[in-house]
Amino acid sequence: MINTKKFISLLSLAFLSFNLFGQHTGKWGDQGNGTYTNPVIPADFSDLDAIRVGNDFYAISSTMQYSPGMAVLHSKDLVNWQVISHVVNDLTKISPNLNWDKMNSYGRGVWAGSIRYYKNKFWVYFGTPNDGFFMSSATNPAGPWSPLHQVWKISGWDDCCSFCDEDGQLYFIATNFEKDPRNNKKYNIHLFRMSDDGKELLMESDSIVHQSPGSEANKLYKINGYYYHLFSEVKEEGRVLMMKRSKKLPGPWEIRQLNHVNKALDKEPNQGGLMQLPDGNWYFFTHHGSGDWEGRAASLLPVTWLDGWPVIGEVGKDSIGSMVWAGRKPINIPGIKKEIQADDNFNSSKLLPQWEWNYQPRADKWSLTARKGFLRLYAFLPLKPTSGNILMKAGNTITQRSWRTSSNEVTVKIEITGMCNGQYAGLTHFSTSATSCIGIKQVNNSRYLTYTNNNNDTPGTKITGKVIWLRSTWDLKGMNTYSYSLDGKSFLPFGESNQLAWGSYRGDRVGIFNYNTESECGFVDVDSFLYRYSK
Incomplete structure (x- = not known):
């Protein structure tokens, strides 16, 4: 007969060991038995955002100076992903510095953005640190994407997100990280209304909704009557996810911390997308880490709602989450496992989307x-x-x-x-x-x-x-x-x-x-x- 208490104790110890050392096991993604291991993509898919549309999941990832820019990914189960397109075919529409005859913008170019679905279209907005904010839309996320449009030519801003309210009004949230006249770096998060076509910010609507050290990674949601502002900021333990909520966009806002940093492995879930599945469960698809040779890999974390707040990862005694390295697949579809494309015999008339x-x-x-x-x-x-x-x-x-x-x-x-x-x-x-x-x-x-x-x-x-x-x-x-x-x-x-x-x-x-x-x-x-x- 199994000693239940001993079995649970051993299982907890094994989970703790895996939680601490999982990244170094070499395991990743779909394990073929209804479970998955983080990272689900062990490669540089950083600055992620993700959404669910029907039974499909879509994500975007920043690409900096690489072309085509802003990778678009698709999944049926949140674990197995395929690159299906890019939003920006010609980086010179952003800046001539991103062309082959300049090549002076390493680490610049296409930074973090957001993907949303409303008004029967997919909408991607993103920022560049030197050239401002851009947008594109598509009826099919595999493309074609509409010609790139510059929303605002500005420098010193990043990490934007669009949002469509229930009445159809469009909003735009982003961080201004420029230094003030005393050379102190400040991070102000601004909220704007947008024009009906989503191509213009209504500057008179500008308001600052948050200010803190390193406050970036902005996302806006409306869930069960509350507006939720997801972002990250730098605390003593490292960069953590934060959430503000309010019954009205102008506020007043309540605020909570959603996760802790895994200091032992320097892993800090940051940019990402919060999604509810058809069965009612919630997940957060995110990049983690502050940068190793593989870049910022992609992981999938469960979300637990406590008192109207989402907790990212394993819920601690303080009701704040922490990184998890394994779990059951959110959706288990037999035979669905696919690897991201890599091989190429160059028989296509177009470059495959992994390049x-x-x-x-x-x-x-x-x-x-x-x-x-x-x-x-x-x-x-x-x-x-x-x-x-x-x-x-x-x-x-x-x-x-x-x-x-x-x-x-x-x-x-x-x-x-x-x-x-x-x-x-x-x-x-x-x-x-x-x-x-x-x-x-x-x-x-x-x-x-x-x-x-x-x-x-x-x-x-x-x-x-x-x-x-x-x-x-x-x-x-x-x-x-x-x-x-x-x-x-x-x-x-x-x-x-x-x-x-x-x-x-x-x-x-x-x-x-x-x-x-x-x-x-x-x-x-x-x-x-x-x-x-x-x-």
Whole structure:
């Protein structure tokens, strides 16, 4: 006979152990048995917002200087997600600094935003720290999205959200983080009414609804007759989620703290979306962490309502939540498990939605039609680097997010017969704080395997064949090694191990690069990109 008290005690101990060390187990997402493990996406999907429309869930994630901008994701169960589109196809509509011929806005560009569904459309609003607020709408979140519209040209603002009240009136909430005349950084959260089409702020309606250190991540909801303002602010323990509520938008407001910071792992659920499921249960889809090499990963936390307030995560004795690492899936649909797209054989006439360029690419220097079944990358001169890191100033580097699982492997097959002297093409990991790559350099009409770590080259064997396979392998800690193959079967290691890194609000990216330091000459044809990771 089972000793019930002992069993419960052991179960609680096991849960506590998992709660403390879950992020380091390598487990993530759908476990295939009706449960899930956080993170549900072990990669850099930061500044999330999410909504439910019918039986579908949609989320957006900031993309900074990457193009296309503002990723849109879809799920049926809040655990398994797919990237389905991007809101911003052309970053130059935001700023010329985000183009391939400028490339001076790392960590800037598309910051946090909101996705909402009202008036029979999906609405996305987002801010940039230098260029103000923008919006777009779509009847289908998979696109097309309407041409980008600048709502307000301003600097020093971020983290906006739109809101449609029951009477159809539109509102807009955002944070002003500029310094005051005494150089003290202040965070004022402002509320505006908007025009009926959602394209203009009514400036005379401006009011400050909150002020505190680091108060950002704004979201507005109306639930059971109350207006709820969700946001984050910095307290002694770290950045926490806060909530204000009121029967009227002008106030007066009550306020509560919703969660604690997991100090042991530096995990702090922050930007995210609060959703009610058809069965009445509530969840919060959020990024967590203040930045490691994988970026800010996506997690799903249960929500418990106490006395009219949502508690995020496991409810503590103080009625404040804390991070949880595992739970039962909110919706268990047999056979639904899907991984976010990663592989590509380049047979489509359009780039698949998992790809994002580092800055807006030069349109005439890449093609999916020049040779069917290949991505052709034409080489051109990089801009003059300010830090000695050429790759950070090389246009048309195409990237994906680096996943954090127990084992990760990317293999790219490249045909190199179209290369010119001065050209360097291959596979890279990069952030603004660490960059490495393996590839082929052509010098004096000969091609050489080359490993580069933070702009220091290590030349290797001469390559005489037409095709090269390049591989990157990294572990749960982000230690990466490169290898190469001449036949696609036998791989030889090359170069030293290197640590993947976080930089400029972004996790590490894995990508394909191609540039020429001597002239605008040469091309490579990318045949395939295969991404393997632990599930």
